[in-house]
Structures are given as C-alpha cells and as structure tokens.
Amino acid sequence: MSFSKLSASIEKRGAHLCIGLDPSVEKIPEFLFEYEDAVLEFNTKIIEATQDLACAYKLNTAFYEALGEKGWATFAETVARIPDDIYVIADCKRSDIGNSARHYAQTFFDYFEVDALTVNPYMGFDSLEPFMNYAQKGVYSLVATSNPGAYDFQFQDIGGKKLYELVLEKLCEWNKDKNIGAVVGATKSDVLMKIRSSFPELSLLIPGIGAQGGSIETVASILKTAGAPVIVNVSRDIIFAGYDESFPDKVRDKASYYNAILEQ
Amino acid sequence: MSFSKLSASIEKRGAHLCIGLDPSVEKIPEFLFEYEDAVLEFNTKIIEATQDLACAYKLNTAFYEALGEKGWATFAETVARIPDDIYVIADCKRSDIGNSARHYAQTFFDYFEVDALTVNPYMGFDSLEPFMNYAQKGVYSLVATSNPGAYDFQFQDIGGKKLYELVLEKLCEWNKDKNIGAVVGATKSDVLMKIRSSFPELSLLIPGIGAQGGSIETVASILKTAGAPVIVNVSRDIIFAGYDESFPDKVRDKASYYNAILEQ
Numbered sequence: 001m002s003f004s005k006l007s008a009s010i011e012k013r014g015a016h017l018c019i020g021l022d023p024s025v026e027k028i029p030e031f032l033f034e035y036e037d038a039v040l041e042f043n044t045k046i047i048e049a050t051q052d053l054a055c056a057y058k059l060n061t062a063f064y065e066a067l068g069e070k071g072w073a074t075f076a077e078t079v080a081r082i083p084d085d086i087y088v089i090a091d092c093k094r095s096d097i098g099n100s101a102r103h104y105a106q107t108f109f110d111y112f113e114v115d116a117l118t119v120n121p122y123m124g125f126d127s128l129e130p131f132m133n134y135a136q137k138g139v140y141s142l143v144a145t146s147n148p149g150a151y152d153f154q155f156q157d158i159g160g161k162k163l164y165e166l167v168l169e170k171l172c173e174w175n176k177d178k179n180i181g182a183v184v185g186a187t188k189s190d191v192l193m194k195i196r197s198s199f200p201e202l203s204l205l206i207p208g209i210g211a212q213g214g215s216i217e218t219v220a221s222i223l224k225t226a227g228a229p230v231i232v233n234v235s236r237d238i239i240f241a242g243y244d245e246s247f248p249d250k251v252r253d254k255a256s257y258y259n260a261i262l263e264q
Numbered sequence: 265m266s267f268s269k270l271s272a273s274i275e276k277r278g279a280h281l282c283i284g285l286d287p288s289v290e291k292i293p294e295f296l297f298e299y300e301d302a303v304l305e306f307n308t309k310i311i312e313a314t315q316d317l318a319c320a321y322k323l324n325t326a327f328y329e330a331l332g333e334k335g336w337a338t339f340a341e342t343v344a345r346i347p348d349d350i351y352v353i354a355d356c357k358r359s360d361i362g363n364s365a366r367h368y369a370q371t372f373f374d375y376f377e378v379d380a381l382t383v384n385p386y387m388g389f390d391s392l393e394p395f396m397n398y399a400q401k402g403v404y405s406l407v408a409t410s411n412p413g414a415y416d417f418q419f420q421d422i423g424g425k426k427l428y429e430l431v432l433e434k435l436c437e438w439n440k441d442k443n444i445g446a447v448v449g450a451t452k453s454d455v456l457m458k459i460r461s462s463f464p465e466l467s468l469l470i471p472g473i474g475a476q477g478g479s480i481e482t483v484a485s486i487l488k489t490a491g492a493p494v495i496v497n498v499s500r501d502i503i504f505a506g507y508d509e510s511f512p513d514k515v516r517d518k519a520s521y522y523n524a525i526l527e528q
Contacts, residue, residue, distance in 0.1 A: 111332055123418075
C-alpha cells in the first residue's frame with residue numbers, strides 16, 4: 001500500500017511535519033549565490049538541518065520551472081539528496097486528458113521518482129486515473145484549498161452538498177488501491193475536522209499553517225485521529241527563517257518549534 | 265488587447281486552425297532519431313510545413329516534461345522556431361495559490377515568452393489572477409473539457425446551473441483586460457453553441473476534433489459568429505499523419521484538409 005513509506009517515516013521521526021522546499025530565488029540567502037547552484041545548496045542545507053524532524057518534503061514545481069531547464073536539474077538533484085526513507089511529494093497540481101496525464105505520471109513517478117504528487121480534480125476521473133494506476137505511489141487531489149478563491153467554486157452548493165464534498169466522495173469511490181489523499185487547507189478548521197471524521201481512509205496533506213495563518217491547534221488534534229496518515233506542510237515560515245550563514249540552525253529551530261506544538 | 269496578435273494571425277492565414285505540438289516520443293518517425301534532438305527536429309519540420317496554414321501552435325507541456333530537463337530546452341527552442349506572427353500557447357493547465365502561480369506566470373510569459381497559456385479554475389480567482397495580470401497575454405481556462413471525466417464535476421448542477429456555467433460567469437466577471445478565454449471541447453456540440461452565443465466576449469480554444477471525434481460541422485459554424493477569436497486545435501491527427509521521410513507533406517495535407525472543412 002502506497003502510504004506505508006509515509007507512515008514509517010512519521011513513526012520513525014515522531015513527526016507529521018512536511019517541509020515545503022519552495023525556493024523563491026529572491027528570498028534565498030545572498031551568500032549562497034557564490035555556489036554554482038544556489039537553489040540546490042539552499043535545499044541541501046535545509047534537508048541536512050531537518051532530516052530527523054520532517055517525515056516528508058514537498059517540492060512545488062512552480063519554483064523550479066521558473067528557473068528554466070536548469071531548474072529541472074535542480075529539482076532532480078534535490079530529490080536525489082533527500083534520504084531514501086523520507087517521503088517526497090511533487091506539488092505539481094497536474095491533470096490532463098489520459099494521454100497527456102500518462103506523460104505527467106511518467107515524468108514524476110518514473111523519471112524524478114518521487115513518492116507522491118498533487119493533482120487537480122476539475123477534469124474528473126480519466127484525468128486522474130493515469131496517476132492513480134501507480135498503485136505504490138500517492139496521489140493527493142486538491143479538495144478544499146487554503147486560498148480565498150476556494151469559495152469561488154469548491155464551496156458552491158451542488159444538490160445539497162459542496163463541490164469539495166462531491167470531490168471527496170468520488171475520491172473515495174476511486175480509492176481502490178488506497179493510494180489517494182486530499183489536500184485540505186488548515187485555514188478552514190471546521191471543514192478539516194469534518195473531512196477527517198467522514199473520510200478517514202484518505203491521507204490528508206494539510207497546508208496553510210505558518211505564513212498562511214491556519215489553526216495549529218485544530219491540526220494538532222487531527223494528528224491523533226485514526227486513519228490514513230496525515231501530514232502538515234509548512235514552507236516559507238521554516239525555510240526562510242534566516243538569511244545569514246547560520247540560517248540552517250534557524251530553519252532547524254523553526255522545524256522543532258512546529259514539531260513541538262503539532263506533536264504535543 | 266491580448267488577442268489582437270491572434271486575430272491578425274487568423275486573418276493573415278485565413279485559418280482558425282491551431283496545431284498541437286504534442287510529440288509523444290514513441291510515435292515520432294524513427295528516422296528522426298538520427299538527429300541530436302529528434303523531438304525538436306520533428307517539431308521544426310511540422311512548423312515549416314504548416315506555418316501558412318496554422319494561426320497558432322499549442323505545446324502541451326506534458327510531452328516536454330516527460331523528457332526531463334532536456335525537454336524544457338526543446339520546449340524553448342521550439343517556441344523560438346515559430347514565426348513571430350504566429351500565436352503560441354503553452355497548454356500547461358497550471359494553477360496554484362498566488363505566490364506559486366506568480367512563478368508559473370513568470371516561467372511561461374517571461375522566460376519562454378509564449379503568447380498564452382491554459383489554466384485550471386478549481387482554486388478560484390486568486391489562483392488565476394497572477395496570469396490574468398499579464399494584460400497583453402492570453403489566459404485560457406478549462407471550462408467544459410472533451411474527456412468523459414468532464415461529467416464528474418463540470419456538468420454537475422449548482423443552484424440551477426452547471427459548474428462549467430458558473431466558471432464561465434466568473435471568467436466574464438474577471439475579464440477586465442479582455443485577455444481571458446475558455447477551453448471548450450468539440451465533443452459537446454450543444455454546449456459549445458450555447459457558450460459561444462452566451463459568452464461571445466471570451467476567446468474559445470476548442471480541442472476535441474480529429475482523434476477525439478468532435479463534430480467539425482458545429483465547430484465550423486461557430487467560426488463564422490461575431491466575438492473574440494475562436495481557434496480549433498488538432499494535435500495527433502495532424503502531427504502523426506506520416507512516419508517516413510515524406511511525413512511533412514502528409515502533415516501539410518492533413519492541415520489543409522482541416523482548413524478546407526473548417527473554413528468552407
């Protein structure tokens with residue numbers, strides 16, 4: 001089953017924290033630009049400083065694509081530098097019709113060899129199937145996101161339920177290989193609680209605490225519930241904790257801080 | 265206004281045909297693998313054979329990402345080889361929260377310098393805003409797609425209208441710079457007709473004829489209606505028209521065939 005690697009990593013580290021390696025170039029400590037690949041150096045130092053504190057790393061492809069073809073080399077090399085027993089998620093939010101989706105699945109699962117990725121459900125079953133067919137890999141679908149625009153469509157009422165609830169029902173129907181998860185923002189505490197109790201068979205990837213301001217208490221309480229693994233992603237508030245040569249220590253302190261309040 | 269380049273290209277060539285440069289490696293003529301970059305050679309020969317017949321080229325990023333970092337170099341070089349007065353669309357179906365979406369916008373609009381891209385509306389306004397802020401660029405949102413999974417969510421009823429209709433209404437509300445378009449599959453003729461008559465201010469990108477089997481007659485009739493430009497994408501049925509050294513002639517014949525029935 002796909003999430004066993006993730007569960008093992010959570011147990012080994014006593015941590016549900018996922019760190020988002022989202023290296024906006026303009027925010028990276030300046031001294032790193034002495035290195036040939038400043039972004040790779042930045043990521044490497046964060047991984048070294050936190051590999052006993054994070055059960056997973058999530059790489060948002062937006063920040064790598066923005067670097068052009070060199071960015072994809074950095075993406076691949078970053079994945080290679082993450083210890084083998086830590087779960088790696090490509091936050092790419094892809095989806096397309098079957099033939100194209102199959103190519104995306106090959107890219108992330110076969111070429112980059114990540115453990116999981118994020119997808120967008122708007123195009124429905126056959127746009128997600130090529131990803132879900134990798135039974136040993138995790139597929140996290142956007143469900144109820146942490147941004148204001150979530151209310152434009154996800155929270156609209158469809159025959160007595162919200163669109164995101166219909167998405168959840170479909171995901172459960174499609175979850176034959178128990179490899180499907182849901183992205184649910186921490187900024188919506190009540191929604192998060194309800195989703196966990198109604199759909200415990202879906203692994204949850206929870207962004208939105210830290211820079212986005214979601215409730216840490218709600219999230220911490222959910223970590224104690226039974227079901228598929230739950231992980232909590234923090235990106236900016238950890239990775240940009242410092243700007244001088246001691247930044248890895250500050251990053252480590254910030255990760256420890258989140259672990260302390262999440263795992264209490 | 266963003267679509268003026270597209271309108272000029274349509275007028276100059278008398279063609280609403282957009283050719284999808286979606287080079288599945290396993291389908292590319294074998295003799296091209298003598299070249300250092302078979303995919304680039306394949307694309308170049310198609311561009312040379314059809315540049316007076318296609319108002320636009322659409323590059324689906326799935327097929328380039330699947331080639332790893334080399335694929336992004338091929339993507340960039342293909343864009344560079346398209347004549348300046350032809351409209352170039354990155355079919356990337358991206359969307360993310362503001363900070364990440366801004367990076368995607370930079371990638372495609374500033375780095376690759378395409379004229380337009382496709383986005384996925386599920387995350388709502390602020391996930392599309394960073395793209396729409398490029399007033400001179402085109403932003404085509406998925407609306408009613410050509411695949412079977414479109415019925416899972418897009419065609420669900422929300423307070424008396426379908427989800428895709430709500431998406432259309434929002435797109436019109438957000439279309440301050442007249443740079444927004446909609447992706448509507450040709451496989452849904454009635455929907456296509458209704459969308460064009462109700463939302464003529466949205467440019468339409470219509471996939472789904474050719475390999476996917478949508479009605480060419482319906483599409484041809486829509487090309488004669490007033491409003492923002494409409495383009496019709498064909499990928500596989502044109503680009504894989506032949507497999508030997510004469511394949512560019514066969515590609516050209518297929519493009520001419522589509523133009524003849526679309527523009528009659």
